[in-house]
Amino acid sequence: xxxxxxxxxxxxxxxxxxxxxxxxxxxxxxxxxxxxxxxxxxxxxxxxxxxxxxxxxxxxxxxxxxxxxxxxxxxxxxxxxxxxxxxxxxxxx
Numbered sequence: 001x002x003x004x005x006x007x008x009x010x011x012x013x014x015x016x017x018x019x020x021x022x023x024x025x026x027x028x029x030x031x032x033x034x035x036x037x038x039x040x041x042x043x044x045x046x047x048x049x050x051x052x053x054x055x056x057x058x059x060x061x062x063x064x065x066x067x068x069x070x071x072x073x074x075x076x077x078x079x080x081x082x083x084x085x086x087x088x089x090x091x092x093x
Contacts, residue, residue: 014076021077025084028057059085
């Protein structure tokens with residue numbers, strides 16, 4: 001099955017599914033992490049209440065195969081998750 005490419009940079013294109021993941025993570029990071037990032041950073045604290053939310057979005061074990069309880073995504077999806085998760089939170093500081 002071939003996915004239509006929607007996003008392009010000099011290196012590669014993202015599929016519709018990859019873009020959906022990217023935007024979902026950005027939305028989550030902006031809503032759940034960004035408003036608190038300075039406080040959590042200064043306290044060197046990451047709230048355990050976020051772990052279940054990250055799990056519901058499939059953001060824990062992104063590259064772990066589904067048969068082992070992971071999301072079964074690839075490294076492009078993983079890189080997008082990290083980029084949006086960290087990037088969105090940092091940009092809100």
